[in-house]
Amino acid sequence: MRLQHMMLGLAAISGAGLSMTAAQAAPFMIVGNDEKVVFDSDGKAVLSPPGKDSVLIVDLADPLDPKIVANLPLKNSVVGPPVNLDIDPTGSVAIVADSMDVVKDGDVLKQVPDNKIYVIDLKAKPPKLAATLTGATQPSGLSINPAGNLALVANRADKSISVLSINGTDVKIIDTIPMGDEVSQAVFTPDGKHALASKNVANKVALLDVDGNKVTYTKRDLLVGLFPYNLLVSPDGAIALTADNGNLGSSDGNVDTVSVIDLTAQPPRVIDHVTVPDSPEGLAISPKGNLAVAADALGSNKSTKEFFYHPHGVATILKVDGKKVTKLKDIEVGGLPEAAVFTPDGRYIYVGNYNDQDFSILRVDGTDVTDTGKRFKVPGHPGSARMSPH
Secondary structure, eight states: OOOOOOOOOOSOEEETTEEEOTTTOOOEEEEEEOOSEEEOTTSOEEEOOSSOOEEEEEEOSSTTSOEEEEEEOOOOOSSSOSOOEEEOTTSSEEEEEEEEEEEEETTEEEEEEEEEEEEEESSSSSOEEEEEEEOSSSEEEEEEOTTSSEEEEEETTTTEEEEEEEETTEEEEEEEEEOSSOOOEEEEOTTSSEEEEEETTTTEEEEEEEETTEEEEEEEEEEOSSSEEEEEEOTTSSEEEEEEOOTTTSOOSSOEEEEEEESSSSSOEEEEEEEESSOEEEEEEOTTSSEEEEEEOTTTTSOTTSTTOOSSOEEEEEEEETTEEEEEEEEEOOSSEEEEEEOTTSSEEEEEETTTTEEEEEEEETTEEEEEEEEEEOSSOEEEEEEOOO
16 A cells, blocks of 8 residues: 655646646645555555556645646556655646556456556646656656655665656656665655655655765665655754554554654654554645644454454644644544645645545644535545645
8 A cells, every 4th residue: 555745836737628837726636546456445455457557647726625737647556655756846737656557467456566657748738748768677656856856766676666757757767776665655754965765664764865867875764653655854954754554564453653753863863753553654834833733444354344444544733843743633534544644735645545435624723723524526436635835
């Protein structure tokens, strides 16, 4: 399965008859739907052939009434952290990593690692696929740097990080860095001079240096919680948070953690572990820097006979005060929550409910977060999402 690095906004986008300029642009959310995998009442994955997945561009001008303005027929996967797509700061291009495919093996379908990276031209009317790159095996979490000229893609099966140069829709793989362990997500620091990568199986976060388009693995790793699937860096660059998914990325009825890394310390170090419910995946921090949210599965894709099964997941709200992170509350959301994102003004949180094919919409008032009771229905199972900042 499946941080929240706050994506920089769309300068211009058009789809389904809608056209906006940068001066008029509303916030946008990009969503990846996977229609190849669903879970039955025994918690088993039921597979379907590819061909029905999609990537959505969603207009959030009215945060309580989102509008889909583009629906692109691109393959997507729920396998990996829910941050396998991103938008460059100019709003010209989006990049989507496609980690898994479903193929026929004799009379049965099976999941196999893919190696495709899609480049989307957001200036086209409507947005369209501009290029398909062949990357390393199982490209998963990815992030674009603040300058918009570089991206990192974590390749789980290849145990590497690919470095991509970005010049408009001219996106190229310029380097691949061996990491020694499986990596699920990679993120830049706000100054663009460093990056972090989650070594999910090794329970570590790797530190990288960035100099121009040269990315170097420092060979320094920080031991965090169990199975750090997803991670993010705060807007001020002071801390990083990891969603420690536990049990090799699967619910087991035990609590898990969000680890807190002090990035201002020399060298950086883990300073806390905050207890959260079972199996956090989605992870986001408010652009104001005062709140974070983790989306916890709570066994909602497991057998209904398991003691830890719940028909729903929860969003865990965390208060961020400098480097101190504390849990505030849990809010019930839908089944198998994956992605979690804040709106650019920090006033709303969207949590993508994979099983329910919708997003829960939560309202933020200071540090008080409540469920609006509204759901945003999408045409598929949302396995990933990212938010623009404008």
